Amino acid sequence: xxxxxxxxxxxxAIQRAFATGIMRPLASGHRMQSKWTDGTSSRRVxxxxxxxxxxxxxxxxLEIYNKQYWFRLLDSLHEDFPxxxxxxxxxxxxxxxxxxxxxxxSDSFTLRDLGRHLEKYLAKEPRWTAPHHALARDIVxxxxxxxxxFDGEAFPPLEIDALLDGGDPAQLKLGVQxxxxxxxxxxPVDDFILAVRRREEPRGEASNAMNERIKRKAPKKLARxxxxxxxxxxxxxxxxxxxxxLEEPAYLICxxxxxxxxxxxxCERALRRRKTGPDFGAKLQGWFAQWASFGWxxx
Amino acid sequence: MPANRFxxxxxxxxxxxxxxxxxxxxxxxxxxxxxxxxxxxxxxxDAGRPLHVLDQxxxxxxxxxxxxxxxxxxxxxxxxxxxxxxxxxxxRTNTPWLSDHLCWGSVDGRYTHDLLPLPYTFAAASHVAQxxxxxxxxxxxxxxxxxxxxxxxxxxSEMSEWEFLSEVVEKADAGILLDVNNIYVSSQxxxxxxxxxxxxxxxxxxxxxxIAGHSKFEKYILDTHDHPVLxxxxxxxxxxxxxxxxxxxxxxxxxxxxxxxxxxCEALKAGKFCKELLPQTVQAV
Numbered sequence: 001x002x003x004x005x006x007x008x009x010x011x012x013a014i015q016r017a018f019a020t021g022i023m024r025p026l027a028s029g030h031r032m033q034s035k036w037t038d039g040t041s042s043r044r045v046x047x048x049x050x051x052x053x054x055x056x057x058x059x060x061x062l063e064i065y066n067k068q069y070w071f072r073l074l075d076s077l078h079e080d081f082p083x084x085x086x087x088x089x090x091x092x093x094x095x096x097x098x099x100x101x102x103x104x105x106s107d108s109f110t111l112r113d114l115g116r117h118l119e120k121y122l123a124k125e126p127r128w129t130a131p132h133h134a135l136a137r138d139i140v141x142x143x144x145x146x147x148x149x150f151d152g153e154a155f156p157p158l159e160i161d162a163l164l165d166g167g168d169p170a171q172l173k174l175g176v177q178x179x180x181x182x183x184x185x186x187x188p189v190d191d192f193i194l195a196v197r198r199r200e201e202p203r204g205e206a207s208n209a210m211n212e213r214i215k216r217k218a219p220k221k222l223a224r225x226x227x228x229x230x231x232x233x234x235x236x237x238x239x240x241x242x243x244x245x246l247e248e249p250a251y252l253i254c255x256x257x258x259x260x261x262x263x264x265x266x267c268e269r270a271l272r273r274r275k276t277g278p279d280f281g282a283k284l285q286g287w288f289a290q291w292a293s294f295g296w297x298x299x
Numbered sequence: 300m301p302a303n304r305f306x307x308x309x310x311x312x313x314x315x316x317x318x319x320x321x322x323x324x325x326x327x328x329x330x331x332x333x334x335x336x337x338x339x340x341x342x343x344x345d346a347g348r349p350l351h352v353l354d355q356x357x358x359x360x361x362x363x364x365x366x367x368x369x370x371x372x373x374x375x376x377x378x379x380x381x382x383x384x385x386x387x388x389x390x391r392t393n394t395p396w397l398s399d400h401l402c403w404g405s406v407d408g409r410y411t412h413d414l415l416p417l418p419y420t421f422a423a424a425s426h427v428a429q430x431x432x433x434x435x436x437x438x439x440x441x442x443x444x445x446x447x448x449x450x451x452x453x454x455x456s457e458m459s460e461w462e463f464l465s466e467v468v469e470k471a472d473a474g475i476l477l478d479v480n481n482i483y484v485s486s487q488x489x490x491x492x493x494x495x496x497x498x499x500x501x502x503x504x505x506x507x508x509x510i511a512g513h514s515k516f517e518k519y520i521l522d523t524h525d526h527p528v529l530x531x532x533x534x535x536x537x538x539x540x541x542x543x544x545x546x547x548x549x550x551x552x553x554x555x556x557x558x559x560x561x562x563x564c565e566a567l568k569a570g571k572f573c574k575e576l577l578p579q580t581v582q583a584v
Contacts, residue, residue: 003429007422012374014418014455015406022411051452053490055518061451064519069411106410109368109381110340153345179346239348 032063076111083139096128138185145181145234152179157295169264175298176258190243305474305506307395311547324559334361343384364394372403398443398476418453419463428470445476448484448522461496474506505543511551525554545573
């Protein structure tokens, strides 16, 4: 028997009202907001679809879910972006997270994807990271690349011999594993993130119920990195994530290959952009041998 | 009814949830465990360490998948990407059955990442039942739906929670993952007798049981999964076992997780309950 469309429509209306209530940011004291989105009393609106009981009002019952929603999502961002949090401080990170999640509610079944719009959001809202916006941007890009490298897609890799037997370099296209991200950074954020991660203990898995915002000790301050151009490959090897520094020509080649350029065109791009010495050919061979040993390429 | 069509005619015994803090212990010590339950979504990834660990576990143990994000009660269309990944994982684990919650959690493409209660209406029951059938047809594995703990009740409800659960599983011809702790938590939050719940569901559809700990606050109880199982829940579990027969049982411990041995020891208490209580006569409380 097909469900009654009117009944499903009513169900959808209830779910929209419920979601509206729980996804609105918490007011002070971690309370649910007293005014609804239209400016009327939240108590009155919530009482229209949630029953009270002998201990809790309708408002207080929905408030339990409102708190759980925010504590769970804030905790997830807290764990995923320790570097950004360290840079801008816990309180500012908390406010940024609330603003970000209000603008970009989760659009994926997995919390893993929660931060995927953060870099773009910060580009539009630089006030959250001022006056260190460029540094913050590099940190967020690296932290998102780390998430991608941890469990992103990877195909059976090409061995170096198979890579060299690939035929005409002008035509040869090498697939670069989707889990790898190549980054050009204005700051040595790899060292910074590694230092941050070393001092933070991994969090245990949380239950579905989040009855309080997880409180943590404020970590010791780390020195902010000074500007220094670096080029990174964020990759996975033996199921561990690594940040590998590259020379600029190597970065140019790899990122060109990842964009789909043929091997020869990718190498020429690097040669055009950077002066290279007479030993560049040997260097190039060494790079490709190493990258192939890391399993970076597939066909 | 230990083995039935809802748990694919298996008799799995006592299992525990596979959790990150225990990975090293399990892989190095290889403790004897009847089976592990995994949270499907933790392994619905493309590659990397989660799947590497899972493959090692699968070499040694029986694994059953339990989901937290299918949102069978949502009014959005089924998430095809979620289902595609889920099916890929089902093939990998060869899970004999698959469970998820009788709840909703997303609307208009926005995800709350929570297990939200449904209004207990006939329309909602039909809607959920149709989605369960769709999911089962696609995944080609028996589906169990789990009752959730809740902190709110809807004005629109037309029946009790156990009547709603029964309506859904009968209409969908699905099984039940009976979470005894969730019934207890909801009974305290909504002032009903938890034994009415246990007595009035279709016992022949119960394919698995969950037990867990909870936390008591001043005005409500929260399903925190961060404690040992409390006495009232053990008593309910004993009663449920009399009604359903010894059924595959899983201890959930998801926060403030103690050592593997402590969790396993707590889970094994369920086996003792079954043995001690089975000879007794079934009596409604």
